[in-house]
Amino acid sequence: MKPEEIRDKLTASLGAAEYTPGPGDAAITVPVDRWHEAATVLRRDPDLDFDFLRSLSGVDRPAVGKIEVVCHLLSYRHRHTIVLKTGIDRSAPAVPTLSDVWPAANWHERELYDLFGVNVTSHPDLRRLLLPEDWVGHPLRKDYKEPDSYRGIPMQRPQTAAEAVTPPAAPEKP
């Protein structure tokens, strides 16, 4: 199926959606309240049948005050691809989970939460994925500031011998 036909099929059941033809995969942008519905249509409609979630990622756009959530989809059956996008408010980012549509979205969304701080609503297990649980901040935000240290480990190498740290001594033998 051509990307335009996919768009027409989606807008027939969803209403208007923004469409960007691309040199690569064409993209369809939907408002966040249609996000889950759009995913369900793309997954369940037998003519679309996007059975493979290739990736779910985020893009931080502080200039427009948005975080974009981007899904790359592929259908093995029909051999067609599409990109599904939504923009969410950067100050209180929240997006509904797609893990009931594609189980693979579970960890992708945990990563989205971990690195962008997007609150994925009704996610079964929303914890950090790659960074430690007690990490502060979301590093792929453009305004992320690296702290000086994490659990006593400095985040820069000492620049002079005087600043050199000694690793904690081994615990005393009883």
Next chain:
Amino acid sequence: MDPYIERSPDGAVAIGTLDSLLNLARKNSEWYLLFATACCGIELMQTGGPRTDADRFGFVFRPTPRQADTIILAGTITYKMASRVRLLYEQMAEPRYVISMGSCANTGGPFYDSYPVVKGGDLILPVDVYVAGCPPRPEALIEALMLVQDKMAREPWLRKARGRWPDPKDPWPQPSAVLGSCAAAAKGPTPKG
């Protein structure tokens, strides 16, 4: 210290301290922990493989820290991994040694400006030998393991464990100046980036 050797027509008798005997054993059975965190681990496997054959020096890998003498920091260490690395180290029995293998474990290497990477294994463990390279060749790693052997031979562990060494009055040599200055040079200023 070198043992005193008395030769006779049927052989020889060596007389030395208990420390030299222990060191001989320690040195020739330097078991390392089979542990790697990134691509340097591939070169670590290669070092144990048939071409370089680290076995012939007594470097045998152990899958558990309880049996290992040396931990080789082979690869990038992330902050999430740091506490696990530290835990592995603390499970090893003393005397224990640390080799920092490759740019990542030395300083953070190519990932210096990245948020999750520890900027050098020496920020979390006391490193004995640093190996440069990305990744270091197996020969370089073997040399590092042999430098640790050297360090073992200079350390009378029995005396050290009882708090009697280093001691200026002890005839056993003092900690090597050469090894000491190597460590100091490696800890010196590091250009950013």
